[in-house]
Every structure is written in structure tokens, then in C-alpha cells.
Amino acid sequence: MYKYGHAYWKKGAFRQAYRDKLNVFMGHLNLGERTIRGCLEAYSCKHAGTDKRLSLSLENEMLDYLGKSSDTDSSSPVDLLLSRSSRKALIYLVLTLYQMYPDYDFSAVKAHQFFSEESWDTFTQIFNNYMFEASKEWTARNEDGSLLEAIYEALDEVVKLAECEIYVYNPNPNADPFLEEGAIWSFCFLFYNRKLKRVAGFRFCCISNLASDAFLADTPPYGEDEDIFADMDM
Template identity: 55%
Template sequence: MKFLEYTPLDSINNFLSHVDLGDCVLKGKLEAYSCKHAGMDRKLSFSLEQEILDYLAQSLEISPPSSTNLLSSRTSRKTLIYLILTLNHMYPDYDFSAVQTHHFFREEGWDNFKQMYETYMLEAEKEWALNNEGDSLLECMLRAIDEVIKLAECEVYSYSPDIEGDPFLQRGAVWSVNFFFYNRKLKRILSFRCCCTSKLNMDDWLADEVPNGYDVVDNDDLFYDMDM
């Protein structure tokens, strides 16, 4: 996977890098990747494929995968591997297993994405409108995403792991969302990740984690891995 720089995403990413909502801080990012292998991706892709095949060999007789499962066909397994490779680039400190991770991916419709947005992003929407002459953050996001990856041609996936598999929640976040827009024709994936952290929870987490005698770092440093 190769990180792709796109100017249409810059203003949105600058805004989402730190949105102060009073008691909470919201942070998010849009990132685009080419699905072409780069660096260690080819070796990791082969390893993930073998892991999946071994798992299927052991489990098919017990419980055959459904047609919607990301392990059910060679094409869907290839999609899963691309999604995992993208996660690896987004969260380089985590090791994502194909067998465990596939349970947390789900193909979504646009209505589900918009419902997620309305549930979690309305306060950020208000902040954006105040600073952008009333423009809609959602509409600006969709225009930028469309310019990069052509929305009409995309499959949309959400990634909703348990607590142990969620990098954001391990950093004290209240909630996090991860969506992936996959254009099979362009061989390109665009990810949208966002988290909301309670300032109170963050203070408690820092108090538990920082040893005596060490200075507390600025909260923004805790999200250093949001930048490439």
C-alpha cells in the first residue's frame, strides 16, 4: 500500500486534527492509499492469505461462511487483505490478524454511514459551519472523497473492533469510528477515522499511566500516529 497525497483532503484534515467540543476533543483524518504492494506488503499479503486458508481448512466443515462473509470467496478475501494492509499503515504499532479482524469488518450502505455521521459528528458539523460561512462539513467531505476515489464506484466498509482491538479506545477515547471506501477499479482505498476523547477521561488515563517524576506531555502528542 502506498499513501497518496491529495490536496482536496487537506482543509478537512486540518480541521479534524483537533476539534474542541468543550468537555471532549474530537480528532479525525481522511487518508488515501493505493492498493499496489509496496515495501513489505507483498510478504504480509501472502502471510495473511495463508492464515485465511488455514483457518478455512479447519472451519469449513463446521460452519461454512455465508455469501456476505469476507472469507467466502477469493475476491472477498483479497478485499479483506487490502483492508488489513490499510489498517497496518494507519496503526503501525498494532498487529492485525486476518482471522480475528475479519469479524470486525462489515460492508455498509450509505444510509448507515450517514446515520453514523448524524450520531457522532453533529457538534463538529456546527463548529465547521461557524468557521466556513455555513458550509456543511459532510457535503465538503463527500465532495473531497468523490474527487479522490469516485463515490459511485465504491464499496463501503466499517471496522468496529472489540476494546482489545481498538487502538483509539486503548488511548482513552470515548468512541471511535473507522470507515473505508474501496474502489475496486481504481485499486484505491480511502479511510475515514475519527475518535472523541473526554478531557476528564484523558486526565485520569494520564494519571494512571505516567510514572512519578515524569512530566505529563501535551494531550495532542498522544495522537502523534494520526500523522504520516
């Protein structure tokens, strides 16, 4: 596989504890009839092993699509495929999904169809709309800024947001890991820094407690069984 290791974070530093605090808060936020679940993760991408075959397959699929497409619309996914560096970025995003959802098969994902490039303003708008209640709860429990500001700082520490390309994963109903878990809505944003060769992911969803009590009882919150943002050799 691509050797995805967790991105470097200084152990014992304040910011690591702050990031851990975020993941604990979002791991299982019960709001009565609904539960918010979210997680911040970061990966460093290095070539190794069998995922090279997947990378080649994705590259060939994108080139084939590019060759057959006659779509001239400027918003077409063709625009994302014109340069090799952009195709490589999309491949990294698919491979990151495999790490974020290790029990889910993304072999049917078409990179050019499932990712759209966004801005921080777009992320902010979506976050404010869907995480409004979670943000209020964060403010009630903490005195160190808003939830959005905390997430910004945590992401910026690892991937330097000013240098990032921001993507959102837009699957169809057959390729959404959250739908089978009783989600009301879900989002997965990926922040890619080409220079650092790091991808940070922020996934968050809302689950109906009435529809998924059994699932939530059997599933630990995000981050409980892994050391997210742990040290690694860069």
C-alpha cells in the first residue's frame, strides 16, 4: 500500500493536546435524538507495495476518461485531469479514503467524479450550517475560541492551510461509507499540501440515535483505538 503514516506532531506539545481534545469532543457528541461524530486525521504519502497497482489503475482510468470526453464545460471534471500533478493529487485522495475508512472498499471510486475542489469559505459555510449545534456545545464547554477556529488551528499546524488544495468527497449513494451507518448527513473534506506531501482529513456526520442505537453501542468513537497525528519519520 501507499505508506500512509500519521503526520508529524510534537509529542507533549500544547497543540497536540488541543487536537486530541477536539477529537474527543467530536468523537461521539450526543445531542438527544442525534449524535455528531467527527475526526481530524493527517497522513504522509509515500510509495510502497500493492497500492502502486491501484494508483496505476486510477491513472489509466482518468486518462481513458480524458481521451473519450468531449465535454467542454469549464466546470467539467476534465479540468482536474489535464495535468499529471492534478491526477496524482486525486489518486492521493482516493488512497487517503482507504486509510480513513479501512473497512470500506473504494475500488469503484472514480477520482474525477467523486471529488470537487473547494475553498476555505465553502468549508466554513458548510461547517457553520451543519455543525451549528456542535459549535454551541463546544463554546459552552470551553473558553478557548470557537470550534471552527480550533479546527483551523489544528489543520494549519500540520498542512499549512494557505498552501493547501481543499477537496470534498461527493459520493453517490452506493459509495458513501456513512449511509449504511444510519447517517442523516455526512461530509468528508481533504486538505492536500503538495509540497509537504501530506493530506489532512476532516470527516463529520450526523447520525439518528433512533435509527442507529445498536450501531453506536457497538462502535467506539473516532480516535479511541488510534494515536491520530502521532510522530512518524518524514
